[in-house]
Amino acid sequence: MELIETILSIDPNYWIIGLLAVFFTLEQILDNPFVFKKRGAHLLQNLLLQVVFVLLNIFFLALLVFGIEWFNNQEIGLFYLLSLPYVVQVLLGVVLFDFATYWLHRASHKSPLLWRLHRVHHSDTTMDSSTTFRFHPLELALVYQAWNLITAAIFGLDVTTLALYYFMVYIFFFLEHSNLKYPKWLNTTIGLIFVMPDHHRVHHHQEQFYTDSNFADIFILWDRIFGTFKLLPVHKIKYGLVEFKDPKKQSFLYLLKSPFILMNTTKKK
Ligand SMILES: [Zn+2]
Numbered sequence: 001m002e003l004i005e006t007i008l009s010i011d012p013n014y015w016i017i018g019l020l021a022v023f024f025t026l027e028q029i030l031d032n033p034f035v036f037k038k039r040g041a042h043l044l045q046n047l048l049l050q051v052v053f054v055l056l057n058i059f060f061l062a063l064l065v066f067g068i069e070w071f072n073n074q075e076i077g078l079f080y081l082l083s084l085p086y087v088v089q090v091l092l093g094v095v096l097f098d099f100a101t102y103w104l105h106r107a108s109h110k111s112p113l114l115w116r117l118h119r120v121h122h123s124d125t126t127m128d129s130s131t132t133f134r135f136h137p138l139e140l141a142l143v144y145q146a147w148n149l150i151t152a153a154i155f156g157l158d159v160t161t162l163a164l165y166y167f168m169v170y171i172f173f174f175l176e177h178s179n180l181k182y183p184k185w186l187n188t189t190i191g192l193i194f195v196m197p198d199h200h201r202v203h204h205h206q207e208q209f210y211t212d213s214n215f216a217d218i219f220i221l222w223d224r225i226f227g228t229f230k231l232l233p234v235h236k237i238k239y240g241l242v243e244f245k246d247p248k249k250q251s252f253l254y255l256l257k258s259p260f261i262l263m264n265t266t267k268k269k
Pocket residue numbers: 105109118121122203
């Protein structure tokens with residue numbers, strides 16, 4: 001528990017910026033599976049989305065914390081019926097947050113309304129660690145935070161568990177989106193349980209058959225168990241969405257207003 005407390009004493013914004021700096025630099029100096037030019041301009045568009053999210057989230061995060069603490073005070077949720085040691089609750093809770101997020105992610109691909117927000121993440125025609133920030137701010141602040149509150153209420157999870165989950169999931173976010181070559185044997189060892197970059201690359205492929213796969217963030221186990229696991233050789237993968245192909249549609253401002261634009265979409269009608 002002491003280790004968890006030490007981890008959680010790190011400012012989340014420093015943690016996220018630190019991870020970006022490490023991965024962004026590694027992508028610059030190590031071998032990349034995909035050719036990537038103009039990384040600076042790409043980074044700027046994604047960073048702007050993150051800035052809007054952080055500002056918006058000040059309000060929504062406060063609401064979420066208030067909500068979770070309210071449910072905890074009422075002792076609502078599955079964990080209040082079981083008397084598990086606290087450290088087990090926290091670690092199991094991280095797994096449960098990831099499990100719940102897997103289902104929200106699946107729903108975001110199925111529901112036309114949620115897809116309007118989520119397609120911003122899939123719009124990136126080139127991908128590197130900064131794609132971690134390519135989310136519509138409303139999707140993260142509104143949809144994800146509401147889902148986190150529901151998850152916490154169902155299972156009886158607390159704010160510490162949520163903080164640890166985010167601490168861990170951001171490592172995976174940066175890793176999954178990174179444009180780095182790595183030994184393939186990792187896919188058939190660690191990759192049996194955890195999400196590897198090759199898994200998430202398939203998720204960003206233009207063809208819907210592949211986009212609708214590998215929804216997990218930390219545990220690829222969910223996709224393997226629930227039949228959404230797919231693989232495709234990296235050289236066959238083409239990132240992005242047809243409706244966002246025009247370079248003008250890759251700008252921060254366009255992405256921000258895109259959920260409110262009716263698109264001639266090839267997907268999710
Ligand atoms: Zn997705």
